Amino acid sequence: MSSILVFCSVQDGRIKRSSLEAMSRAREVASEAGLSLSAAILGSESGNLSSEAMSYGAEQVFTVSNPVLDSHLNAPALSALESIIREASPRMMVAASTESVKDILGALAIRCDAAVLPDVATFEMSGNQVACQRPVMAAKKLASTSSAHPLVFVSVRSGSYEASRSPVSGTVTDVPFSFDDATLRQALREVVTTASDTVDLSEARVVVSAGRGVRDESGRALVQELADITGAAIGASRAVVETGLFPATAQIGQTGKVVSPDLYFAVGISGAVQHTAGMANSRIIVAINKDADAPIFDIATYGLVGDCFTILPLLNAALKEAKD
Amino acid sequence: MKFCVCIKQVPDVQAAVQTGRMVLNAYDASAVEEALVLNAENGDPVDLVLVGPSTATETIRKALAMGATDATHLVAEDGGEADSHSIAALLASHFEGHEYDVILTGKQSQDSDAGLAGAMLAERLSLPYATNAVGLAVEGNKLVVTRQGDSGQEIIALETPCLVTCSNDMNNPRIPALKGIMAAKRKQIATEHVAAPSARTAHSGTVDPPGREPGIKLEGEPEDIVADLVRRLDTEAGVL
Amino acid sequence: MEEKFDCIIVGGGIAGLSAAMTLAKANARFLLIERGEFCGAKNVSGGVLWGSDLARLVPEYWEEDGGFERFVSHRRLTFMDEQSAFSVDFKSDHFKETPYTGVTVLRAVFDEWLAGKVQEAIDASAHPDESFLATDILVEEVVQEDGRVTGIRAGDEVFHADCVIIAEGVNNLLTRQIELEKEYVPGDHVAVGVKEVLKLDEARLADRFQLNGRSGLTNEFVGACSEGVEGGGFLYTNKDSISLGLVLGMNDLRDKGKTPYDVLNSFKEHPVVADMIRDAETVEYSAHVVSTGDIKGMPSEIYADGVMIAGEAAHLLLNAGKAIQGMDYAMRSGILAAETVVEAKKANDFSSRMLGNYRKALESSYVLQDMKSFQQAVHLLHRQEMFSTVPNLICDFGRQFFTIDGKPTPKASAMMRAAIKRHASYWDLVKLGLKGAKAL
Numbered sequence A: 001m002s003s004i005l006v007f008c009s010v011q012d013g014r015i016k017r018s019s020l021e022a023m024s025r026a027r028e029v030a031s032e033a034g035l036s037l038s039a040a041i042l043g044s045e046s047g048n049l050s051s052e053a054m055s056y057g058a059e060q061v062f063t064v065s066n067p068v069l070d071s072h073l074n075a076p077a078l079s080a081l082e083s084i085i086r087e088a089s090p091r092m093m094v095a096a097s098t099e100s101v102k103d104i105l106g107a108l109a110i111r112c113d114a115a116v117l118p119d120v121a122t123f124e125m126s127g128n129q130v131a132c133q134r135p136v137m138a139a140k141k142l143a144s145t146s147s148a149h150p151l152v153f154v155s156v157r158s159g160s161y162e163a164s165r166s167p168v169s170g171t172v173t174d175v176p177f178s179f180d181d182a183t184l185r186q187a188l189r190e191v192v193t194t195a196s197d198t199v200d201l202s203e204a205r206v207v208v209s210a211g212r213g214v215r216d217e218s219g220r221a222l223v224q225e226l227a228d229i230t231g232a233a234i235g236a237s238r239a240v241v242e243t244g245l246f247p248a249t250a251q252i253g254q255t256g257k258v259v260s261p262d263l264y265f266a267v268g269i270s271g272a273v274q275h276t277a278g279m280a281n282s283r284i285i286v287a288i289n290k291d292a293d294a295p296i297f298d299i300a301t302y303g304l305v306g307d308c309f310t311i312l313p314l315l316n317a318a319l320k321e322a323k324d
Numbered sequence B: 001m002k003f004c005v006c007i008k009q010v011p012d013v014q015a016a017v018q019t020g021r022m023v024l025n026a027y028d029a030s031a032v033e034e035a036l037v038l039n040a041e042n043g044d045p046v047d048l049v050l051v052g053p054s055t056a057t058e059t060i061r062k063a064l065a066m067g068a069t070d071a072t073h074l075v076a077e078d079g080g081e082a083d084s085h086s087i088a089a090l091l092a093s094h095f096e097g098h099e100y101d102v103i104l105t106g107k108q109s110q111d112s113d114a115g116l117a118g119a120m121l122a123e124r125l126s127l128p129y130a131t132n133a134v135g136l137a138v139e140g141n142k143l144v145v146t147r148q149g150d151s152g153q154e155i156i157a158l159e160t161p162c163l164v165t166c167s168n169d170m171n172n173p174r175i176p177a178l179k180g181i182m183a184a185k186r187k188q189i190a191t192e193h194v195a196a197p198s199a200r201t202a203h204s205g206t207v208d209p210p211g212r213e214p215g216i217k218l219e220g221e222p223e224d225i226v227a228d229l230v231r232r233l234d235t236e237a238g239v240l
Numbered sequence C: 001m002e003e004k005f006d007c008i009i010v011g012g013g014i015a016g017l018s019a020a021m022t023l024a025k026a027n028a029r030f031l032l033i034e035r036g037e038f039c040g041a042k043n044v045s046g047g048v049l050w051g052s053d054l055a056r057l058v059p060e061y062w063e064e065d066g067g068f069e070r071f072v073s074h075r076r077l078t079f080m081d082e083q084s085a086f087s088v089d090f091k092s093d094h095f096k097e098t099p100y101t102g103v104t105v106l107r108a109v110f111d112e113w114l115a116g117k118v119q120e121a122i123d124a125s126a127h128p129d130e131s132f133l134a135t136d137i138l139v140e141e142v143v144q145e146d147g148r149v150t151g152i153r154a155g156d157e158v159f160h161a162d163c164v165i166i167a168e169g170v171n172n173l174l175t176r177q178i179e180l181e182k183e184y185v186p187g188d189h190v191a192v193g194v195k196e197v198l199k200l201d202e203a204r205l206a207d208r209f210q211l212n213g214r215s216g217l218t219n220e221f222v223g224a225c226s227e228g229v230e231g232g233g234f235l236y237t238n239k240d241s242i243s244l245g246l247v248l249g250m251n252d253l254r255d256k257g258k259t260p261y262d263v264l265n266s267f268k269e270h271p272v273v274a275d276m277i278r279d280a281e282t283v284e285y286s287a288h289v290v291s292t293g294d295i296k297g298m299p300s301e302i303y304a305d306g307v308m309i310a311g312e313a314a315h316l317l318l319n320a321g322k323a324i325q326g327m328d329y330a331m332r333s334g335i336l337a338a339e340t341v342v343e344a345k346k347a348n349d350f351s352s353r354m355l356g357n358y359r360k361a362l363e364s365s366y367v368l369q370d371m372k373s374f375q376q377a378v379h380l381l382h383r384q385e386m387f388s389t390v391p392n393l394i395c396d397f398g399r400q401f402f403t404i405d406g407k408p409t410p411k412a413s414a415m416m417r418a419a420i421k422r423h424a425s426y427w428d429l430v431k432l433g434l435k436g437a438k439a440l
């Protein structure tokens, strides 16, 4: 029986939630289409994560464990996935739309002769086609795109589906893999991270996002305090990342990350389409902006018109009180 | 180093009303800018290639006006059906006849947000590549790429020839000066008619995304609106 | 590479592009510089281009899509009080014939379309590589040598030409820089225009406004549209959208402490307007200064050695109540300035004596003739009565005239007397009426 293969991204020894979301959807699609569900996990810890993949319904888990796969380089990851795809020969490969997946999807499609539906909001099988809806034009439109190619890769925007368990007892196949380091024409020099880089924005249920209105260190402290009180991850607009006040990893939007938390605070963010492209699917959006005509208010559930340097201290105090 | 930048003409996504106005893909503009900066001292060429209808000449001129050296226009009149796959195939055959140290593309198209053509092209040309670059530096015959990864910035050295896809977070592209605009207009653009190979995906139209429920704007004394918000977050929204 | 152009045009609005088209057709070598990212990027008009000069620049433009939204075949002037509207309405098939005498346009589309036509004309001219349309560049200075204008400076680039046409629009900083206009333009010579574009499905739009094919409606409003602020409103139909806006006195707005945005919102909520824009979605909001058309606002002179001022930079505009004419004046003045360049080039004389022919041509055209003969109407329009008493009175009369309520109906003249009694004194009204008759 042919399968849907879910490529699981791993961070800090866990399968990323966005991968589990994609896997949960893939499970539904597979069962409707009479396909089996399998998973692919790369890296030296891949073996330990097989059971987690099975608890989300993977009947077969393909692993490749080789230290070179922990190196952030795309060439080994490409070869490893290629080996798994040759072994599993799935109908479809589904992955979360993370940066490392985006890094390899195009090249892998050429190598495995696949079609790609990237960064989708929904996907399904209909007849012999894989069909999806994906945001285009900085998420101002939803496009319907499909492919009848024999092998289709789909990458899924985080937050598009709920992650839900459905345990099965599956099998693990360790796919043989050797990689000749001498063929590498690339070398990782360094990974530069800051403390906040380790928080996965796309997994956070609450995001506090800062814009250019949060102009300085004191503004950053207020945002940090709000994030601490609400247990939020910190996001940022491009304009404020440019000032150096927040790390680039925090950038949300067309160039940055896509988030869809339950609660999103947009502090001092104007609401340019390229920013809203990354957060418009948040369930509740609270906007704080001193300009009553700022476009962010068009999508905000609650819009507070005022200076964030006045509002945030009050809000932080009120939320603290409400929590106690 | 000898650079070639793949540039695309896209609709102006920022415009409130779509008037059919076309612009240079912002990510590609950043790629052009970066190549110009890297070659500013040594005078090595920064060439361009674009696949698109004949009306896309305007976009090529815009990038030439920034200071690029030469441009090739692969004229595909009906590009409506093309996807990243077909574009990468066309670009690959162009590069088979041209030697470059570095090929740059944008990290994605502003209109389709696909983000595939760069890596597809690299694979077709068997080049080492890096995506989502936010910084480039030349070191001997290596290109050192700073790319924005999932958690932090990865610094990767690529052997040339190589391909890199560029983020607009890399720089702010220059606005062409008058002299550049005039010089660009006098440049010959090599044109070649091509037919796009068939796409692997099909597009069946767009719809407006589901609209959000209209929200509530709270205006007034800061104390009052904050109290109101906290109450609503608790009782209405249930997120506290 | 020092090149000297026949002419440099500052501003790619209507005046600048009209001048450029004229120059391209005359095989002149010119440089047009526009500061917007593209021509039309930030330009605002209510949206009716009156007259038929466009057909002179682009013959048979109506065969093309970009050149206009709708041609005007239905005109309406509406007096409003809080609840009512009394309209003078004229519709005629006569207006269907080309060349049209009025078309609605959206500037972001129209200006860019016209720029494209100019580029085509350059390509077809004798010097396709020696004339340029350059956007995204701000002219910071008009360069003068020995008291005559010789070029422009943008950033650190200087370019020279035999003459410069300044077509920079109403915020005429360069005109002031060369001291043809006083540093501070009095507030009563300028107004604030605010405008929204509201999207409405083409079929519904046609049904709602009884449009047929590309025919369109223009509606001006006087009275309760402006919350007591001096000014008036407009509604114009485009292909699949409505342009709705107000022109409001700058000083009066300030005196009454209102923002144009608030006034526009209350205009949109007026029951009469609300019915016209129901379900239409606002897709664009813009605000722009606009000249009141007071001749006293004009520069002290519109030409000097090596320079001419065209369009609204020269405060060429007429707003005498029945329409705003700024774009057609910009077009005609741009054409006339360019024609003067062509003449001057033949004579190789760009002195102020020669360029004075531009003024002469404007004087004998409808532009300056109409501006002069309708000055009184312009002033009358700014009187408090015109946006309060008069529309109230007219609506009051209308309400009586059109009410049938089972009581004996008075004669119309008695109704009029009653309405006047409630809103104004006879004597003031007679004076106003006489003024009006003289002004129009």
Ligand SMILES: Cc1cc2nc3c(=O)[nH]c(=O)nc-3n(C[C@H](O)[C@H](O)[C@H](O)COP(=O)(O)OP(=O)(O)OC[C@H]3O[C@@H](n4cnc5c(N)ncnc54)[C@H](O)[C@@H]3O)c2cc1C
Pocket (backbone or CB within 6 Å): A210, A211, A212, A213, A214, A236, A237, A238, A239, A240, A251, A252, A253, A254, A255, A256, A257, A267, A268, A269, A270, A271, A272, A273, A274, A275, A278, A288, A289, A290, A291, A294, A306, A307, A308, A309, B026, B027, B110, B168
């Ligand atoms: C191709 C492309 C991709 C892009 N990708 C992204 C992306 O991924 N993410 C992204 O964010 N942007 C992106 N941008 C940039 C985007 O267009 C905007 O420029 C950016 O989002 C603006 O950030 P901002 O809202 O913080 O700044 P601004 O637009 O400057 O807005 C600042 C806001 O803060 C308000 N403010 C100021 N002071 C205060 C105060 N004291 N209290 C309260 N409010 C205050 C102001 O009223 C204003 O609304 C992209 C652009 C391009 C061209």
Ligand SMILES: Cc1cc2nc3c(=O)[nH]c(=O)nc-3n(C[C@H](O)[C@H](O)[C@H](O)COP(=O)(O)OP(=O)(O)OC[C@H]3O[C@@H](n4cnc5c(N)ncnc54)[C@H](O)[C@@H]3O)c2cc1C
Pocket (backbone or CB within 6 Å): C010, C011, C012, C013, C014, C015, C016, C033, C034, C035, C036, C039, C040, C042, C043, C044, C045, C046, C047, C048, C049, C050, C137, C138, C139, C140, C167, C168, C169, C170, C174, C192, C193, C194, C195, C245, C246, C247, C287, C288, C289, C290, C310, C311, C312, C313, C317, C324, C325, C326, C327, C328, C329, C330
């Ligand atoms: C709300 C509103 C409604 C209106 N309705 C109508 C109407 O219905 N009908 C009508 O005929 N008129 C109308 N007008 C008036 C009309 O818009 C103007 O009179 C007309 O646009 C003037 O044309 P112009 O070419 O002189 O100036 P503009 O259209 O203002 O063009 C000037 C150009 O010069 C550029 N520029 C300025 N300075 C520089 C510089 N230093 N360097 C480079 N470029 C520069 C500007 O970016 C601009 O593109 C309306 C105006 C407003 C505000």
Ligand SMILES: Nc1ncnc2c1ncn2[C@@H]1O[C@H](COP(=O)(O)O)[C@@H](O)[C@H]1O
Pocket (backbone or CB within 6 Å): B005, B006, B007, B008, B009, B025, B027, B028, B049, B050, B051, B052, B084, B087, B104, B105, B106, B107, B108, B109, B112, B113, B114, B115, B116, B117, B118
């Ligand atoms: N028609 C085209 N001509 C030249 N380059 C293109 C074209 N389409 C895409 N590209 C390049 O591929 C990048 C985007 O890839 P994608 O998002 O897959 O369309 C762009 O930033 C360009 O560098």
